[in-house]
Amino acid sequence: MAESALKKKENGRGTRATDAEETRFNILEVATAEFADKGLSGARIDEIAERTNSSKRMIYYYFGSKEGLYRAVLERAYTAVREVDADNRRDDLDPDAALRDVVGVTFDYHNQHPEFVRLVMNENILRGAHVGEVPGIRERNRKVIDQLRAILARGVASGHFREGVDPVELHMTISALCFYNVSNRYTFSFGFERDMSSPKALARRRMSVIDVIESWCRA
Amino acid sequence: MAESALKKKENGRGTRATDAEETRFNILEVATAEFADKGLSGARIDEIAERTNSSKRMIYYYFGSKEGLYRAVLERAYTAVREVDADNRRDDLDPDAALRDVVGVTFDYHNQHPEFVRLVMNENILRGAHVGEVPGIRERNRKVIDQLRAILARGVASGHFREGVDPVELHMTISALCFYNVSNRYTFSFGFERDMSSPKALARRRMSVIDVIESWCRA
Amino acid sequence: MAESALKKKENGRGTRATDAEETRFNILEVATAEFADKGLSGARIDEIAERTNSSKRMIYYYFGSKEGLYRAVLERAYTAVREVDADNRRDDLDPDAALRDVVGVTFDYHNQHPEFVRLVMNENILRGAHVGEVPGIRERNRKVIDQLRAILARGVASGHFREGVDPVELHMTISALCFYNVSNRYTFSFGFERDMSSPKALARRRMSVIDVIESWCRA
Amino acid sequence: MAESALKKKENGRGTRATDAEETRFNILEVATAEFADKGLSGARIDEIAERTNSSKRMIYYYFGSKEGLYRAVLERAYTAVREVDADNRRDDLDPDAALRDVVGVTFDYHNQHPEFVRLVMNENILRGAHVGEVPGIRERNRKVIDQLRAILARGVASGHFREGVDPVELHMTISALCFYNVSNRYTFSFGFERDMSSPKALARRRMSVIDVIESWCRA
DNA sequence: TATGAATGAGCCTTCATTCAT
DNA sequence: TATGAATGAAGGCTCATTCAT
Known part of the structure; x- marks a missing residue:
C-alpha cells in the first residue's frame, strides 16, 4: 500500500x-x-x-471538519481499489478465463474489504453527497470498463461470447452480485437462515457468481 | 395497503x-x-x-423510544413486501414466464420503494441489530423460496431449466441485481456517468436483469 | 386500622x-x-x-395534584401514629416501667413503620413545606408531651426521677434515638460495618436506648 | 479545608x-x-x-453524569468530616472532659454543616446506593471508634465510667442526638412549637445532649 | 505542532397535567 | 365516575467545534 x-x-x-x-x-x-x-x-x-x-x-x-475527514476516508478507500485494479493484467489469458478472473478478483476484494463496501453504502445513504469531490473515480472506472470491453471484444472475436453485452451493464451486474454479498449479509443471512461468511459459503457463492456472469455472456 | x-x-x-x-x-x-x-x-x-x-x-x-420507532418502521416495511409477494399467483404461467415475472416484479418493487431499500441498507449498516425483532420475516422468506423452488422444479420437468439451481442462491442473485440498482444508484451513476433513474434506463436494466437470471437457469 | x-x-x-x-x-x-x-x-x-x-x-x-396526594399521604401517616399513641394507657404502671414502655413502644413503632420514618425524612428535606397543612399534629403532640410530663412528675414524686427534665427535651431525645436507628440505617450500617436490622441487633439496640433514657432521668 | x-x-x-x-x-x-x-x-x-x-x-x-456529580459531592462532604475529626487530640484531657468535648464538637459540626446532614439524609432515602463508592469512610470511622474506645477505657480505669459501654453504640447514640437536631428540625419544631435553631435553643440542647451521654457512661 | 479545557446548540427523553368521550 | 389520548415544558445528556497556552 x-x-x-x-x-x-x-x-x-x-x-x-x-x-x-x-x-x-x-x-x-x-x-x-x-x-x-x-x-x-x-x-x-x-x-x-x-x-x-x-x-x-x-x-x-x-x-x-468531520465531513472533511469523511471525505479523506472515502477518497483513500477509492484510491485503494484503484491500485488493486491497476495491478491486474489479463491480456495473456483467453477471454473466458480473463472474465472469470475479473469476477473472482472483484468478489474477493469485496469480501476482504467490508469497510470499503460499508463506506460506499453510507455514501449512497447520503445520496452521493461527497463522492463527487473524490478525484479520479471516473478515470479509474473508465479503465475498468475499457478492460471489460476489451475482454468482451476478444470473446466475441473468438466465438466465446455473444454480441451485444454492454460493458457498463456487465460491470454493474458483476458489481451488484459481489457488493450485495457483503452489504446485505446481515439481513439476508438472518432472513434466509443461511451462512454467508464462512469460507465454504463464500467459495460456493463465488462460483455461482462467476457462473452467472459467464452464462450471461456466453455465445 | x-x-x-x-x-x-x-x-x-x-x-x-x-x-x-x-x-x-x-x-x-x-x-x-x-x-x-x-x-x-x-x-x-x-x-x-x-x-x-x-x-x-x-x-x-x-x-x-427512537429505536422502538425505528423497529416499528422496519417491521412495517417488511410487512408491506410480504403482502406484495403473497398477492402473486403464477401457477398458470409456464416456468419461464413465471420466472421472468418474479424477476420483473421484484425489480419494479425495489424501484418503486427506494425507502424500503434504504431501510434495509441502514439495517445492514447496523449489522442487523434490529431485524431479529421483526416478526414474520423468515416465514415470508420461506414462501418466497418455496415459490422459486416450485418454478424451478416445473422448469426442470419441462426441460426449460437445468438442474442444480439452488432456490436460495437464485433468490439472492435476483435480489442482488434488483437491490443494487437502487441502493448504489448515487455512487454508480456518478462514477460511470450513467443515468439509472430515467424510465428508459430502468426499462433497459430491467430487461438485462431478467436476461441474466434466465440465461443462468436455462437448460 | x-x-x-x-x-x-x-x-x-x-x-x-x-x-x-x-x-x-x-x-x-x-x-x-x-x-x-x-x-x-x-x-x-x-x-x-x-x-x-x-x-x-x-x-x-x-x-x-401530586402535592395534594403527597399531603394526603403525609396526613395519613401522622394519623396512624396518633392512633397508636392514643391506645396506650400507662397510669397503672410505676413511673419507671411507664417510661421504659414509652421508649420501647416508640422504638418498635419506628422499626415497624420505616415508611413513616422515610416520609418524615423527606418532609424535612422539603423543610417542612407541607407538614403545616396536616391537621391535628400539634394536638396529638401535646398529648404525648402531657403523658411524659405526668410520668416524670410521678417519678419525681416517687423519688425515681430527678427534677428538671423537660418533657419536650425528653421526647426529642427518645425520638432522636428511635428515629435515627431507622433513618440512618443505610449509611451507618455500611460505614461502621454493623448490622442494624436483624432481630438480634434490634433487640440489643432497643435495650440500649431504654437504658440511655432511664439513666438520664434517674434521680 | x-x-x-x-x-x-x-x-x-x-x-x-x-x-x-x-x-x-x-x-x-x-x-x-x-x-x-x-x-x-x-x-x-x-x-x-x-x-x-x-x-x-x-x-x-x-x-x-448527574449521579457522578452527586457521588463527588458526597465524597467531599465525608472527607470534610474526616478532617475535622483528625484534628482533634484529646489525650491530655481527663476522660470525662474528653467525652464531653467529643459530644460537643460533634453537636457543633452538625449544626454548622446542615448540608452534610441533608446529604446523608438523602443518601439514606436512596438506601445508601452511592455511599459504598465513597472511599475511606470505613477507615475514618474506625479511627472515630478507636478514639471513643480509648476514652472509655481511660474512664473505666479512672473510675469515672462504668464498664460495658460499646464504643459503636456510644457513637451511634451521640450521632443520633446530634443528627436529629438538624435533620428533623422542621417537622419537630413545627409539631412541638419549639424553636430549635436560635443560639439559645442550641446551647440548651447542646448541654442536654452532653448530659445524656455523660449520665449513660457514668459509673 | 500539540493539548486539556471550554462551549452553544441541539438531541433524546420524561414529567405532571389535562382533554374528549 | 372512569379512561385512553394528548401536551408543553423542561430535564439529562451529547455533539462537533474552538480557545488558551
Whole structure:
C-alpha cells in the first residue's frame, strides 16, 4: 500500500515531516474503521480521537471538519481499489478465463474489504453527497470498463461470447452480485437462515457468481 | 395497503379508536421517510414530530423510544413486501414466464420503494441489530423460496431449466441485481456517468436483469 | 386500622360510595409506598397510577395534584401514629416501667413503620413545606408531651426521677434515638460495618436506648 | 479545608491547571448546595450550571453524569468530616472532659454543616446506593471508634465510667442526638412549637445532649 | 505542532397535567 | 365516575467545534 510507504518516508531535516504524515495516516486508519462501522452521522469525533495516537485537535488541524475527514476516508478507500485494479493484467489469458478472473478478483476484494463496501453504502445513504469531490473515480472506472470491453471484444472475436453485452451493464451486474454479498449479509443471512461468511459459503457463492456472469455472456 | 384500511376502520362507539390509529399511522409514515432518508442515527425525532400531525410526546407514547420507532418502521416495511409477494399467483404461467415475472416484479418493487431499500441498507449498516425483532420475516422468506423452488422444479420437468439451481442462491442473485440498482444508484451513476433513474434506463436494466437470471437457469 | 374499616363500609344505596372510598384508599396505599420509597420529587405519578387498581385520572380527581396526594399521604401517616399513641394507657404502671414502655413502644413503632420514618425524612428535606397543612399534629403532640410530663412528675414524686427534665427535651431525645436507628440505617450500617436490622441487633439496640433514657432521668 | 488549598495550588507553568481545579471546585460547591437542598432527584443540573462560573457542559466534562456529580459531592462532604475529626487530640484531657468535648464538637459540626446532614439524609432515602463508592469512610470511622474506645477505657480505669459501654453504640447514640437536631428540625419544631435553631435553643440542647451521654457512661 | 479545557446548540427523553368521550 | 389520548415544558445528556497556552 502507498500509505505504508509514507510511514517511513525519510527527509534530511529530521523526523518532523514524517511524524506529521504518520499522524495523518493514523487518524485516517482509525476514522476509516469508525465511519465504516457507524456511518457519517453515527461516528463520533471523540471516539476517533481517543483511538488515535494523537488528539481531537489534530483531526481538525489536518482535516478541518468531520465531513472533511469523511471525505479523506472515502477518497483513500477509492484510491485503494484503484491500485488493486491497476495491478491486474489479463491480456495473456483467453477471454473466458480473463472474465472469470475479473469476477473472482472483484468478489474477493469485496469480501476482504467490508469497510470499503460499508463506506460506499453510507455514501449512497447520503445520496452521493461527497463522492463527487473524490478525484479520479471516473478515470479509474473508465479503465475498468475499457478492460471489460476489451475482454468482451476478444470473446466475441473468438466465438466465446455473444454480441451485444454492454460493458457498463456487465460491470454493474458483476458489481451488484459481489457488493450485495457483503452489504446485505446481515439481513439476508438472518432472513434466509443461511451462512454467508464462512469460507465454504463464500467459495460456493463465488462460483455461482462467476457462473452467472459467464452464462450471461456466453455465445 | 393494510394501513390505509386501518385509517377508516369503523367501530360502533365513534371515532376515538380510529384517531389513535391514525396518529400511529401518521407517525409511522413520517418516520419511515426520515429513517429511510437519514438512517437511524441521522434521523431526528424533533424533525419527525414536526412533520407529524401530532407531537414528539406522542412518538414516545406509542413507540417508547427512537429505536422502538425505528423497529416499528422496519417491521412495517417488511410487512408491506410480504403482502406484495403473497398477492402473486403464477401457477398458470409456464416456468419461464413465471420466472421472468418474479424477476420483473421484484425489480419494479425495489424501484418503486427506494425507502424500503434504504431501510434495509441502514439495517445492514447496523449489522442487523434490529431485524431479529421483526416478526414474520423468515416465514415470508420461506414462501418466497418455496415459490422459486416450485418454478424451478416445473422448469426442470419441462426441460426449460437445468438442474442444480439452488432456490436460495437464485433468490439472492435476483435480489442482488434488483437491490443494487437502487441502493448504489448515487455512487454508480456518478462514477460511470450513467443515468439509472430515467424510465428508459430502468426499462433497459430491467430487461438485462431478467436476461441474466434466465440465461443462468436455462437448460 | 381505620382504613381497613373504610374498605368494607356499607351503605343502603349500593356499592358506589364504597367503591370510591376503596379507590381512594388503594391510591393512598400505593402512593405511601412510592413517596416513602423515592421522596416527593423521586416518585412518579405514572408509576403510582400503574400500581393502582384505578387510573392516573382518578389521582387527579381525588387529590388534585401530586402535592395534594403527597399531603394526603403525609396526613395519613401522622394519623396512624396518633392512633397508636392514643391506645396506650400507662397510669397503672410505676413511673419507671411507664417510661421504659414509652421508649420501647416508640422504638418498635419506628422499626415497624420505616415508611413513616422515610416520609418524615423527606418532609424535612422539603423543610417542612407541607407538614403545616396536616391537621391535628400539634394536638396529638401535646398529648404525648402531657403523658411524659405526668410520668416524670410521678417519678419525681416517687423519688425515681430527678427534677428538671423537660418533657419536650425528653421526647426529642427518645425520638432522636428511635428515629435515627431507622433513618440512618443505610449509611451507618455500611460505614461502621454493623448490622442494624436483624432481630438480634434490634433487640440489643432497643435495650440500649431504654437504658440511655432511664439513666438520664434517674434521680 | 483541603479544597481551599487546591485553589491556590501553584505550578511552574502558569495558572492553567489551577483554573481547571477552580472550575471543578466551583461546580462542587454549587452542587453540594443544590443536592443538600433538594436531594438527588430534586436537584436540577441546569440550575447547578447556572449558579456556576462555568457551564452545564463542564459538569459532564468533569463528572460524567448527574449521579457522578452527586457521588463527588458526597465524597467531599465525608472527607470534610474526616478532617475535622483528625484534628482533634484529646489525650491530655481527663476522660470525662474528653467525652464531653467529643459530644460537643460533634453537636457543633452538625449544626454548622446542615448540608452534610441533608446529604446523608438523602443518601439514606436512596438506601445508601452511592455511599459504598465513597472511599475511606470505613477507615475514618474506625479511627472515630478507636478514639471513643480509648476514652472509655481511660474512664473505666479512672473510675469515672462504668464498664460495658460499646464504643459503636456510644457513637451511634451521640450521632443520633446530634443528627436529629438538624435533620428533623422542621417537622419537630413545627409539631412541638419549639424553636430549635436560635443560639439559645442550641446551647440548651447542646448541654442536654452532653448530659445524656455523660449520665449513660457514668459509673 | 500539540493539548486539556471550554462551549452553544441541539438531541433524546420524561414529567405532571389535562382533554374528549 | 372512569379512561385512553394528548401536551408543553423542561430535564439529562451529547455533539462537533474552538480557545488558551
